[in-house]
Amino acid sequence: xxxxxxxxxxxxxxxxxxxxxxxxxxxxxxxxxxxxxxxxxxxxxxxxxxxxxxxxxxxxxxxxxxxxxxxxxxxxxxxxxxxxxxxxxxxxxxxxxxxxxxxxxxxxxxxxxxxxxxxxxxxxxxxxxxxxxxxxxxxxxxxxxxxxxxxxxxxxxxxxxxxxxxxxxxxxxxxxxxxxxxxxxxxxxxxxxxxxxxxxxxxxxxxxxxxxxxxxxxxxxxxxxxxxxxxxxxxxxxxxxxxxxxxxxxxxxxxxxxxxxxxxxxxxxxxxxxxxxxxxxxxxxxxxxxxxxxxxxxxxxxxxxxxxxxxxxxxxxxxxxxxxxxxxxxxxxxxxxxxxxxxxxxxxxxxxxxxxxxxxxxxxxxxxxxxxxxxxxxxxxxxxxxxxxxxxxxxxxxxxxxxxxxxxxxxxxxxxxxxxxxxxxxxxxxxxxxxxxxxxxxxxxxxxxxxxxxxxxxxxxxxxxxxxxxxxxxxxxxxxxxxxxxxxxxxxxxxxxxxxxxxxxxxxxxxxxxxxxxxxxxxxxxxxxxxxxxxxxxx
Amino acid sequence: xxxxxxxxxxxxxxxxxxxxxxxxxxxxxxxxxxxxxxxxxxxxxxxxxxxxxxxxxxxxxxxxxxxxxxxxxxxxxxxxxxxxxxxxxxxxxxxxxxxxxxxxxxxxxxxxxxxxxxxxxxxxxxxxxxxxxxxxxxxxxxxxxxxxxxxxxxxxxxxxxxxxxxxxxxxxxxxxxxxxxxxxxxxxxxxxxxxxxxxxxxxxxxxxxxxxxxxxxxxxxxxxxxxxxxxxxxxxxxxxxxxxxxxxxxxxxxxxxxxxxxxxxxxxxxxxxxxxxxxxxxxxxxxxxxxxxxxxxxxxxxxxxxxx
Numbered sequence: 001x002x003x004x005x006x007x008x009x010x011x012x013x014x015x016x017x018x019x020x021x022x023x024x025x026x027x028x029x030x031x032x033x034x035x036x037x038x039x040x041x042x043x044x045x046x047x048x049x050x051x052x053x054x055x056x057x058x059x060x061x062x063x064x065x066x067x068x069x070x071x072x073x074x075x076x077x078x079x080x081x082x083x084x085x086x087x088x089x090x091x092x093x094x095x096x097x098x099x100x101x102x103x104x105x106x107x108x109x110x111x112x113x114x115x116x117x118x119x120x121x122x123x124x125x126x127x128x129x130x131x132x133x134x135x136x137x138x139x140x141x142x143x144x145x146x147x148x149x150x151x152x153x154x155x156x157x158x159x160x161x162x163x164x165x166x167x168x169x170x171x172x173x174x175x176x177x178x179x180x181x182x183x184x185x186x187x188x189x190x191x192x193x194x195x196x197x198x199x200x201x202x203x204x205x206x207x208x209x210x211x212x213x214x215x216x217x218x219x220x221x222x223x224x225x226x227x228x229x230x231x232x233x234x235x236x237x238x239x240x241x242x243x244x245x246x247x248x249x250x251x252x253x254x255x256x257x258x259x260x261x262x263x264x265x266x267x268x269x270x271x272x273x274x275x276x277x278x279x280x281x282x283x284x285x286x287x288x289x290x291x292x293x294x295x296x297x298x299x300x301x302x303x304x305x306x307x308x309x310x311x312x313x314x315x316x317x318x319x320x321x322x323x324x325x326x327x328x329x330x331x332x333x334x335x336x337x338x339x340x341x342x343x344x345x346x347x348x349x350x351x352x353x354x355x356x357x358x359x360x361x362x363x364x365x366x367x368x369x370x371x372x373x374x375x376x377x378x379x380x381x382x383x384x385x386x387x388x389x390x391x392x393x394x395x396x397x398x399x400x401x402x403x404x405x406x407x408x409x410x411x412x413x414x415x416x417x418x419x420x421x422x423x424x425x426x427x428x429x430x431x432x433x434x435x436x437x438x439x440x441x442x443x444x445x446x447x448x449x450x451x452x453x454x455x456x457x458x459x460x461x462x463x464x465x466x467x468x469x470x471x472x473x474x475x476x477x478x479x480x481x482x483x484x485x486x487x488x489x490x491x492x493x494x495x496x497x498x499x500x501x502x503x504x505x506x507x508x509x510x511x512x513x514x515x516x517x518x519x520x521x522x523x524x525x526x527x528x529x530x531x532x533x534x535x536x537x538x539x
Numbered sequence: 540x541x542x543x544x545x546x547x548x549x550x551x552x553x554x555x556x557x558x559x560x561x562x563x564x565x566x567x568x569x570x571x572x573x574x575x576x577x578x579x580x581x582x583x584x585x586x587x588x589x590x591x592x593x594x595x596x597x598x599x600x601x602x603x604x605x606x607x608x609x610x611x612x613x614x615x616x617x618x619x620x621x622x623x624x625x626x627x628x629x630x631x632x633x634x635x636x637x638x639x640x641x642x643x644x645x646x647x648x649x650x651x652x653x654x655x656x657x658x659x660x661x662x663x664x665x666x667x668x669x670x671x672x673x674x675x676x677x678x679x680x681x682x683x684x685x686x687x688x689x690x691x692x693x694x695x696x697x698x699x700x701x702x703x704x705x706x707x708x709x710x711x712x713x714x715x716x717x718x719x720x721x722x723x724x725x726x727x728x729x730x731x732x733x734x735x736x737x738x739x740x741x742x743x744x745x746x747x748x749x750x751x752x753x754x755x756x757x758x759x760x761x762x763x764x765x766x767x768x769x770x771x772x773x774x775x776x777x778x779x780x781x782x783x784x785x786x787x788x789x790x791x792x793x794x795x796x797x798x799x800x801x802x803x804x805x806x807x808x809x810x811x812x813x814x815x816x817x818x819x820x821x822x823x824x825x826x827x828x829x830x831x832x833x834x835x836x837x838x839x840x841x842x843x844x845x846x847x
Binding site: 012013015016021094097101102147148162163164165166188189190191192194195198199201202204359360361362365368399 | 570573576587588590591594622623624625630633634637688689692693696697703704705706707791792793794796797800801804806807808809
């Protein structure tokens with residue numbers, strides 16, 4: 001079958017196609033296509049072999065990786081241990097100012113024992129370290145180039161990068177198992193959600209990974225040349241609470257807020273059913289997931305908790321609130337709708353919520369500096385459960401980490417410390433089960449939901465399995481079915497929406513060294529970030 | 540005379556751009572958000588954050604940062620983009636042609652339609668042409684680009700299949716974004732040309748020209764239109780600047796890889812050097828267009844040429 005091309009639309013330009021620098025969501029997605037890493041995560045967030053055929057841990061401070069010899073860079077050179085060593089050392093070099101350096105801080109040295117053996121020495125036992133081995137490998141000779149290096153050994157190579165417009169890729173002929181069948185693979189940057197949807201309908205684009213608003217998904221599902229695929233996602237939405245506020249410092253108040261929210265209704269009416277109520281950071285598909293208490297909608301109990309916390313309702317069913325809080329959110333339409341739903345829910349238990357909307361950079365700066373009372377955020381691309389440490393350990397309060405609400409619990413601190421030291425998977429899992437149960441009780445944040453992964457694609461695209469975190473590894477073995485160009489009807493046919501459930505993805509990946517997860521204003525808008533630069537930052 | 544005016548405008552260009560850059564610099568640093576935190580991520584070691592801050596010169600007092608930026612800019616060095624790790628000049632130069640193409644097409648479209656439509660409306664006030672022109676200008680002034688753009692896509696791309704939905708390519712790709720962007724300017728200019736022409740047609744010199752037996756076409760084109768164009772050129776110059784600002788929205792809707800989108804990205808990332816580079820490019824264009832407008836004004840109006 002002759003190769004056929006595919007056009008994929010992304011919301012924003014990847015900040016960099018260089019694995020040493022790109023940390024935004026779309027940079028990670030392009031890294032999936034251009035570069036190969038020692039390991040990649042699977043759907044359960046376990047590390048799976050990629051360039052490394054296997055690895056062993058002879059002692060708690062040493063990891064030995066045995067490399068495959070059939071990976072080749074796009075220029076034909078084989079990928080060897082020296083390339084791995086040079087890439088890691090470059091990222092560790094402060095002069096390069098790589099944002100991924102912090103994730104490798106525990107690495108004390110790295111040796112290339114022979115062309116297919118890499119030995120990494122750690123400063124201390126550190127169970128989450130494998131998450132940092134998702135770093136894309138560059139040729140040793142280019143590893144310290146200060147400019148952007150795009151030569152990799154992934155399934156595709158860059159033909160042309162017209163920033164802000166399109167990136168044209170072609171198959172890497174040296175890719176193990178044969179080059180991909182999508183030729184070319186064009187990544188178009190289409191910032192406007194409506195236009196992405198219209199391009200898909202017209203046939204100018206054949207795949208979008210950033211799910212549009214629920215009503216647009218339903219509309220697209222009515223066209224026979226398109227397929228909407230839904231599957232469980234790993235993005236975790238939560239309500240961040242500032243525990244420095246004396247009211248929110250009380251667990252009863254936090255629990256009352258959790259009980260006031262009708263997650264099922266919000267998921268159904270605002271998210272179009274595309275989410276599951278969450279109990280904590282880790283979704284049920286995650287290897288370390290353990291069931292924990294979820295707070296079902298119970299406003300009567302929420303009111304009683306507030307009474308017991310010392311906040312009586314001054315006028316019963318009257319208009320006066322027990323107290324007022326400020327809820328900060330971004331100016332995204334869906335986030336504003338969510339804010340209104342939360343405002344209405346809290347009004348029912350006597351908490352008046354003032355909603356303030358901000359441009360993302362300003363909101364994020366406020367969140368980072370602890371200048372907030374309530375706001376809704378999301379973690380996307382969750383990998384190792386050590387994220388609990390980064391998000392809730394008492395030493396991780398900004399500016400050093402993500403514990404923006406200022407949660408502190410000596411018990412949790414000890415558990416999270418042992419979770420990163422424990423190398424036995426079984427014992428580690430037990431530790432994180434305790435952490436999840438305790439977090440569900442303490443409520444350092446109020447869990448909202450795990451967002452589903454929604455991918456809309458041409459029916460001609462075959463062999464592509466979407467992943468829970470939106471990575472694009474699946475395109476390496478996908479192809480476009482031959483046939484006439486899509487027949488686009490003028491009006492949607494009057495038939496039942498055609499939907500196909502996505503299988504739980506295989507080969508998920510978040511190539512990001514760095515955080516295993518990035519935090520985002522809306523997981524729906526892009527797997528990552530929001531941020532600065534058209535997603536340039538880690539929202 | 541024109542030459543000395545050009546020189547004077549060039550001299551004025553310097554304080555104008557200095558003012559623009561100073562304001563942008565000040566406002567950017569007032570807005571919350573830190574480029575280094577955005578660049579290195581929240582898990583970065585404080586030592587790394589401090590080192591990068593030092594490398595980028597962000598640890599210096601604001602006046603020192605400002606002076607450093609000015610000195611570099613005077614040498615043509617706009618610095619490095621913090622977010623994209625490339626030179627600002629290169630990033631701006633890569634996107635500038637696309638914005639110029641879009642704004643230029645919108646300008647030509649608006650002016651090219653406004654002149655005949657406005658003149659035709661002025662020649663027969665109250666006629667069907669006049670009513671259509673006034674209705675079109677009202678609609679153009681009322682329809683925001685973020686609404687009109689998708690509507691045009693729905694009609695011309697999806698329903699009729701005549702034009703591509705988005706992206707930059709040949710002439711076909713330019714039609715919808717240029718129409719979206721230029722319609723607002725068209726609305727203003729149609730009304731202005733009409734009013735200006737009606738005024739000119741009632742002047743004594745037009746009556747004299749007709750009395751002397753000049754052909755009607757010559758009376759309209761040479762005597763009336765030439766005078767009516769004076770306010771039109773001034774407003775068109777100002778509107779050209781508005782086109783650059785409006786291009787930010789149009790570029791986002793039509794996935795047009797221009798300077799406006801780059802500017803939005805740079806602001807989100809608090810990429811100070813890149814924001815300044817983009818604003819400088821837009822400011823230079825704006826001042827350049829207005830200088831050209833002044834020169835054109837003098838070419839059209841001999842009274843200005845002779846004035847001291």
